[in-house]
Amino acid sequence: MNIFIDSSSSDDYRRGQLYQGAIFVYPACASAMKLCQLAKDIIGEAFGRVEPLQVQDVMPAERCAEILSVLKPKFIHHPKAKEYIRGLLAELGCDLEKTYFDVPRLRTAFPGDYLKSGIAYAFHPHRDTWYSAPFCQINWWMPVYPVNPENCMAIHPRYWSEPIRNGSRGYNYHKWNLESRQNAAQHIKIDTRIQPKPEEPVELEPQFRLICEPGATYQFSAAQLHSTVPNTSGLTRYSIDFRTVHLEDVWARTGAPNVDSACTGTTMGDYLKGTDFPHLPPDAIALYQDGTECVYTPGA
Ligand SMILES: [Fe+2]
Secondary structure: OOEEEOOOOOHHHHHHHHOOOOEEEEOOOHHHHHHHHHHHHHHHHHHOOOOHHHHHHHOOHHHHHHHHHHHHHHHHOOHHHHHHHHHHHHHOOOOOOOEEEOOOEEEEEOOOOOOOOHHHOOOOOEOHHHHOOOOOOEEEEEEOOOOOOOOOEEEOHHHHOOOOOEHHHHOEHHHHHHHOHHHHHHOOOOOOOOOOOEOOOOOOOOOEOOOOOOOOEEEEEOOOOEEEOOOOOOOOEEEEEEEEEEHHHHHHOOOOOOOOOOOEOOOHHHOEEOOOOOEOOHHHHHOOOOOHHHHOOOOO
């Protein structure tokens, strides 16, 4: 596996490498720092005098889930967030006319068993392609506050080319949106929502954990197996992630190889153009539709 640090390569070369399992890491740029600051402002406002990294020490998990259920959508839909992502894409060499992104998520990983379901879901090992992501999707991840090896994210490279028996055949993105997404904040201790998981033991080693500074980003293919590291650090982790696709790769139906994903539906309708945020052309989205989008659309 190749790991590129602050590479000056073109976006075309980068995507080609990402589709072969490479990781690209970049130091914080101005737009990324603005995105982090926006997250910090919203987090600070929501928790008031409580130190954001130590929420779990002073607040019941139920109260924290309530706060997160307001805080997270506020960040996701903040107009400045889209603006800063556009800046970040431009700073890192993406062609805004051809790069589409989805709205950024603000994630939290709390120590121990404090809160790891629903609104603060601790992700088991998975590929985003088990969740109806296209194989040309690229994931971007960045810490908001400093992270350490005990509260970051892990990538499990041996499964890049090795299939895992998994539950993706039962997952449909449109069905999920209709039935499960809205209920995230209700799942405080146990998450009963059905998600695609490995159905055989997974060897988590070798794994690597990229520890980068707040605002630094790394990119990896949606087909990489990755997971939330069990948080034993005593400190909450806050991170931002979002996903991109490139129009030419969408048209060409190119991307990472599919070793084991069998889900239906597509997230292709979610991505917004880097310039002024319209969705992908309907004909491009249609290439990835399988009819289930109609089955699970209210009133359709
Ligand atoms: Fe993921």
